[in-house]
Amino acid sequence: MLTEARNTFNFVIKSLICNIKSSMEYKKSFILQTVFMMINNGFFLIFWLVVFGINNGNISGITMDDILYLWSIPVISWGAAHFFFGGITEINRYIINGELDTYLLQPKNMFFNVATSRCDVGAFGDLLYGTILGIIVSNSIFDFIQILIYSAIATIITVAITVSVRCLAIWFGDVENLAHVYEQSLFATLTNYPEAVFGKGIKFIMYTIVPAMYAVHLPIRLMGKFDIKIFLLIILATIIFVLIAKMLFSIVLKKYESGNNIALKS
Amino acid sequence: MIEIDNLNKTFVKQIRKKGFKGFLFPEKKEFTAVNNISFNVKKGEIIGFVGPNGAGKSTTIKMLTGIIHPTSGKVTVAGLDPSKDRKKLAYKIGCMFGQKSGLWMHLPAIDTYMLLGAMYDIEKEELEKRIDKLVKEFGIEEIVKIPVRKLSLGQRMICEIVAIMLHNPEILFLDEPTIGLDIMVKEKVRKAILDVNEKFGTTIFLTSHDLGDIEKVCDRIIIIDGGRIIKDENIEELKHEYLSEKFVEIIYDENIENVEFDYSIVSKEENKVIIKVDVSKIKMSEILEKFMKYGNIIDIEALPLPLEEVIYDIYTRVEGGE
Numbered sequence: 001m002l003t004e005a006r007n008t009f010n011f012v013i014k015s016l017i018c019n020i021k022s023s024m025e026y027k028k029s030f031i032l033q034t035v036f037m038m039i040n041n042g043f044f045l046i047f048w049l050v051v052f053g054i055n056n057g058n059i060s061g062i063t064m065d066d067i068l069y070l071w072s073i074p075v076i077s078w079g080a081a082h083f084f085f086g087g088i089t090e091i092n093r094y095i096i097n098g099e100l101d102t103y104l105l106q107p108k109n110m111f112f113n114v115a116t117s118r119c120d121v122g123a124f125g126d127l128l129y130g131t132i133l134g135i136i137v138s139n140s141i142f143d144f145i146q147i148l149i150y151s152a153i154a155t156i157i158t159v160a161i162t163v164s165v166r167c168l169a170i171w172f173g174d175v176e177n178l179a180h181v182y183e184q185s186l187f188a189t190l191t192n193y194p195e196a197v198f199g200k201g202i203k204f205i206m207y208t209i210v211p212a213m214y215a216v217h218l219p220i221r222l223m224g225k226f227d228i229k230i231f232l233l234i235i236l237a238t239i240i241f242v243l244i245a246k247m248l249f250s251i252v253l254k255k256y257e258s259g260n261n262i263a264l265k266s
Numbered sequence: 267m268i269e270i271d272n273l274n275k276t277f278v279k280q281i282r283k284k285g286f287k288g289f290l291f292p293e294k295k296e297f298t299a300v301n302n303i304s305f306n307v308k309k310g311e312i313i314g315f316v317g318p319n320g321a322g323k324s325t326t327i328k329m330l331t332g333i334i335h336p337t338s339g340k341v342t343v344a345g346l347d348p349s350k351d352r353k354k355l356a357y358k359i360g361c362m363f364g365q366k367s368g369l370w371m372h373l374p375a376i377d378t379y380m381l382l383g384a385m386y387d388i389e390k391e392e393l394e395k396r397i398d399k400l401v402k403e404f405g406i407e408e409i410v411k412i413p414v415r416k417l418s419l420g421q422r423m424i425c426e427i428v429a430i431m432l433h434n435p436e437i438l439f440l441d442e443p444t445i446g447l448d449i450m451v452k453e454k455v456r457k458a459i460l461d462v463n464e465k466f467g468t469t470i471f472l473t474s475h476d477l478g479d480i481e482k483v484c485d486r487i488i489i490i491d492g493g494r495i496i497k498d499e500n501i502e503e504l505k506h507e508y509l510s511e512k513f514v515e516i517i518y519d520e521n522i523e524n525v526e527f528d529y530s531i532v533s534k535e536e537n538k539v540i541i542k543v544d545v546s547k548i549k550m551s552e553i554l555e556k557f558m559k560y561g562n563i564i565d566i567e568a569l570p571l572p573l574e575e576v577i578y579d580i581y582t583r584v585e586g587g588e
Contacts, residue, residue: 007387014384018377025372027412049275101368107356108385257277257334258583 011108015116016084023121030121037125041075043190045133045163062194069138069220072130072147074191075170077154077215079127081162087117088162091252092176100256111249115159143223152218154191156238160245161187167248170255182210191216211241267437267469268307268330273339275300275325275493297391299325301493302339309436312463313471314484314501323473329437330471331361344436357386359431362470364442367414367422368429375410375425379432386433393432400428403465404458420451427458437469438462444479456482477570488515489580497580508576510546515539516557517565525560542571 023030026221048067057064082089091114094100103113130151165182169175190202190212198206206212216239218230277299280292300322303506307313317323328334330343332352332427343346344358369378376397383393401407406428409421417425423443430438440459444452452469462468474480480487480501487495487504497504518537543553545568554566571579 005382011381011384014381018373018381022370022372022375097332101333102368104352105331105361106385107353114379137461192522232425 001260008109008112009232012112012116015051015113016119018121019086023119023124030124033122033129034125035223037122038129041071041126041129045071060196062196066194066220068133069147069223070192070194070216072133073151073154073219074130074188074216076130076134076147076151077128077158078188079123079125079130080151080155081158082120082123083127084119085115085159086123088159088166089120089179090114090118091163091166091249092174092179094174094193095167095169095252095256098257110253111163111246113223115163120181146223150222153234153238154215155221157211157241158187160238160241161211163245164241165254167245170252179222187212187215195220211237214238214241267309267311267344268305268471269340270306270324270326270330271304271340273303273341274298274337275322277339280313287375298493300329300336303490303493303495305427305472305488305495307469309469310463310467311486312459312484312490313472314480314487315471315473315490316480316487317490321490323490324441325493326472326490327441327471331355331359331439340430343442352571357433358435359437359439360433360435361439362426362430362441362443364445366452367415367426369422369425371415372413374413375406375429378414378429379410381433382429388433396432396434397428400431403461413565418451419447420454423451423455424458425445427455427462431462431466431468434466435468437471440472442474444474444476452476452478458481477576481570499564508571509581511542511544511571511576511579513569513571514541514543514550514553515565515567515569516541516553516563518561519564520561522561527557527560529556 045067048064052059052064052067082170092196093116094103097114098113100110101115103110106113134144134147138147162179162183165179166175168178172178185207187210190198190206190210195203195213195217203213207214214234221227222230222234275298277297278294279297281295282288282292303322303326315323315326325334329336330348332348332355335349341417343355346355346358348355355508368379369375379397380393382478383390388396397410401410404424404427406421406424409417410428411423414422414425438459443459447455456479459470459472463470470483472479472484484501487497487499487501488495499507513532518539518541522539523534523536527534527539529541532542534540539557541553550566550568554563557563
């Protein structure tokens with residue numbers, strides 16, 4: 001068991017190295033995508049700076065520090081999920097095109113093999129941007145370590161929900177648009193605005209089918225004042241979303257029908 | 267090495283009929299892809315597994331490698347049941363599917379080899395030894411350092427073969443390894459397959475539409491059509507039986523469309539006539555002599571029968587109860 005875990009970890013690291021080396025083959029493109037992603041994220045921050053400037057640095061108790069936390073944890077987690085495990089956004093395509101064959105012929109854990117099969121270069125910009133914001137907003141190293149821990153949890157949640165929604169392709173076929181709406185229009189949007197702006201109905205959604213509360217808003221509450229009950233609730237929710245993803249991925253492997261497509265790894 | 271006993275695979279297909287009702291409630295129909303096949307493959311054998319499109323070749327290979335599960339029947343590959351021990355089996359087999367590359371396109375092949383070392387849990391020192399040995403064996407010492415996208419197709423195919431040999435597989439499954447390759451590259455790939463078999467004693471299970479692959483590489487041929495095995499024979503015997511039949515293309519210096527030939531003709535078009543002959547029964551000089559009387563011959567060429575023709579011939583004989 002331990003040997004298998006060690007071997008899988010070794011494989012994941014080597015796969016990530018291959019992905020990074022592959023991206024670095026086009027260094028200028030890699031740098032441009034990273035910079036433009038950071039500029040894109042920067043515009044949102046400028047928007048908030050202007051809003052706080054007009055409102056003397058405080059809007060109904062929300063400060064610029066809250067916004068910096070709000071843009072640090074979700075952006076780090078989004079970046080980490082898509083940079084390190086970029087293959088998760090391909091699962092639906094692999095299912096409908098019958099492209100899981102390559103991975104089924106290999107002896108490693110299917111999930112890690114598929115997840116590390118690709119890396120989203122642009123997501124490195126998110127990862128870097130979120131980390132810089134985390135450093136800016138931290139008052140101490142302890143603060144920054146907390147940001148990293150909560151970002152790691154949010155990364156697991158992001159990976160789990162992405163896998164879950166993409167696995168629906170086994171029943172519904174093309175779920176690319178559904179996944180796009182769920183991941184970006186719902187999850188990403190609900191993690192990028194302060195908790196206080198949402199009503200009860202939206203919060204119910206954020207506690208259940210779009211877990212933005214566990215990924216971002218509850219951790220931000222904990223940054224102000226640690227509460228073991230909230231922390232355990234976050235851990236419990238994370239485990240539940242991981243188990244749902246695991247169950248759906250297992251169903252995919254059981255129901256999967258192979259295809260004859262021809263493709264090259266990039 | 268491979269034992270297959272009464273293997274079956276059926277799929278359920280949805281058939282949409284016309285109209286709104288047909289759209290909402292498609293009819294489900296069972297389709298048999300592999301129908302009760304049985305055969306054994308010995309260690310070190312090179313098997314050619316052939317048949318027309320949709321015959322059940324890929325479905326069989328996918329069951330042998332654990333990608334899909336049989337509906338019924340028994341399969342044992344390298345002592346393992348592929349549907350129960352897929353991961354264990356992956357350490358014992360190597361697979362190459364046509365032009366589906368196992369190499370990272372933007373990286374030198376050596377980087378993929380290092381990743382495959384981690385994939386198959388090979389210790390670093392052992393991996394370096396194996397890479398060194400295989401790379402020298404196939405003479406690609408410099409090629410493995412160049413990004414794969416910059417290699418010629420032939421160089422890439424050799425790198426692919428080295429990649430699937432790194433974990434010392436007992437069996438190689440090669441599905442259309444020469445598809446889309448020119449004749450020079452085909453020859454290189456065929457030689458590499460024979461080298462692997464000779465030097466490492468690897469059992470090879472090969473599918474191809476190219477009769478040349480089967481003729482030059484395989485010891486034995488298994489022909490499948492409609493999910494059933496219709497021929498399982500030593501390649502030399504099949505050669506004797508069928509490969510002596512050829513199409514002969516004769517080109518005249520003038521239009522011969524209106525000429526009545528005293529011979530069974532396959533086709534006749536402008537100044538070209540094609541006949542089917544058994545070269546073990548009739549000499550080319552005799553053919554030349556027979557056809558010279560119809561006009562001035564400017565070219566003559568003997569072509570092997572396409573695989574489909576051989577399969578069709580075998581199939582019609584089987585159907586006819588011969």
